[in-house]
Amino acid sequence: MMGDHPAGRLSGLVALVTGGGTGIGRAVARRFVEEGARVAIVGRTLERLAGVKVELGEAILPVQGDVSRAEDNARAVAETVAAFGQLDIFVGNAGVFDRFVRLRDIPVAELDRAFDELFSINVKGYLLGARSALEELEKTGGSIVFTGSTSSLAPGYGGALYVPAKHAIAGLTRQLAWELAPTIRVNAVAVGYVPTELGGLRSLDQRGGPSRPEDVLPRIPLGLVPTPDDIAGIYVTLAAPRDNRYLTGSVVLVDGGQTMWGPPH
Template structure:
């Protein structure tokens, strides 16, 4: 028996990096999973790999209609919803405010926040009624950038800080019916993409020369995370038996970033 035996989850951004690792781990733990993402080819590959344990939904998290459809298709396939995992996000490739042209700032802000913040809120809103019926939970992927400067640029760091308040407020508003928590990964070996057109130098994170070595040196545990390193936290927070009194909590999974000076001794 897995930790999530008999449960149903919906995961956004579920086809790459941390997202697909969560999907696979949830299936291993006995859950059935709705997977929402934009890339049809990657969705089809995941469906082929995991079979009837998943239902895949192509959609954009910044769209209300797509979020509604993702919840509806998950309910149609599996009959209920126990956990919503908001995970889809884009990076800003460390772009500083003074490196964004003033005439481009408003559009860049709206595009990044539409995915990284609005996408979470839309998913949460669309999942609320189904989660109330099961007294389920919500889990959101944050970042060490939700607590510390320097892990991204001005738009990404601001958006991730905003999500700390979102988790706390949702936990307050939805109690006692729905638990709301988060996981804050640090640097991870993923191909996370940046917002298109924001920075001409941008490339997938794990394609940056020296990224893995620099990330390892920056934390006391002296290694970069793999996506699978974070998945146990998502399992724990979704577990009805082992996290039934946990809400408004964010688990740090960042190699000890807060005490990073210890790594330089």
Template sequence: MSGWLEGNVALVTGGGSGLGRAVAERYVAEGASVVIVGHDDAQLKATIAAQPDDVRDSRWASYVADVRDTDALHAAVDATVARFGKLDTLVANAGIWDFQRQLTRLSGAQLSRTFDELFSVNVKGYLLAAEAAWRELVKTRGCIVMTLSNASFYTAGGGPVYTAAKHACLGLVRELAYELAPRVRVNGVAPGGMNTDLRGPAAVGLEERSISASFAKNAGSKAVIPLHDSSVEPADFTAAYVLLAAREQSGPITGEVISVDGGIGVRGFASPAGGDHLLDLVSDTVTDPATGAPA
């Protein structure tokens, strides 16, 4: 490890599992002290219990908070400063995925509920975390690193709700990079698909579904990315988070997003259109406007 984060203090939302846990573990390996935040106390404690003895008590802490709760996030920031004396880096990472639920697979009521739930976690959760942390980050000339997605730039990385949310987070990176300059840098990392325990919205009954199950089902098959022989474990996506948190390595960088997507941005997607099946869904009622015959 490089030791680039020696003495850094970081708070990581969604730090009890998946990518958030991997980032926290990498930060500690690089010399940082970390507070992981999540809504599942048992999961947070299990994550810390799994850490090596020489760092478990000295450089790890956890705080139970829902990222939709501003008071809880402020308390998490206060607890971080009380435990480690300061805050250098906020990693806004907690999120859910919509499992590519397309517009045509959701009723209006389901769409409304999914939108409210997913945006409240994936967008409002980032904004509230930044609001809770910015004062401490100003004091340390710190930084915010947000987890974005290939869906922040391209279609078909999720359904319309997830894609819209991740595009919104791209806007947050850019706006907050302007608003918090010159004291606080704000950047993002846009990973592609990985083998992680990312869950879905309870609004459509996907709160217990995990991406990991899909990876297990498709084990051995080539991923649809140019670097299909590379690992897709969360730990392999963490280097960009280290770079952006390391003041000496990325001091002039703000308002930028590093894509770590295995090349999906250069590959594109195999299907030329996402709606080739739509006529089958409504064919009983569709007619050719010129002839009046079924289309």
């Protein structure tokens, strides 16, 4: 129990956030702690995760693991429950990007490995995480929040691998909401562009940074480039029992209006 936050919207709850060491996941972990939750964060690099614990203290449990591996997901849930006693919120968030690669530009010989890399993290990672968390979430009547994307809803905000994978997350959200009602609510956040270090595909030797804010800004109707913190509040709302009793199977678009104007061709 976080005595420091008696009135927090997530007071007394325990969350597990994959990809919680950086970017959107880190901002979500920080906001959850501010709202009174204790949060396990899963990522590949223990050093980064430890940095979050230095920032946020005892309410953080770093768990090193690869979300594409079943045993790592199971261990993350077990360590969370061992440390904090329960699990109320699972946030599937760890992901990689395909740097807008078009199908024609992926050599046939490399498509197999590229598909496996992206889908094993962005789709299988969410499935394994949700499956591992299921029994604990049933005990608490908890909820699942997935990080989707504008690419969950429309083409052109990613490439030939990322867009179908994020569409799969919209499907997974709806299917799990249907399967798990009335016990567990399942929703997703369809995030628009946020400058982070979101990595490309090793299998395609993708290097270089993510999109530059100055290139994307003219395509954002609200006229601002968000930070991960601008996105984090909606995760609190979707997870908070008091603020959300009646929302499940929803993919909530948080994109500054980007999809209204559409992607560049």
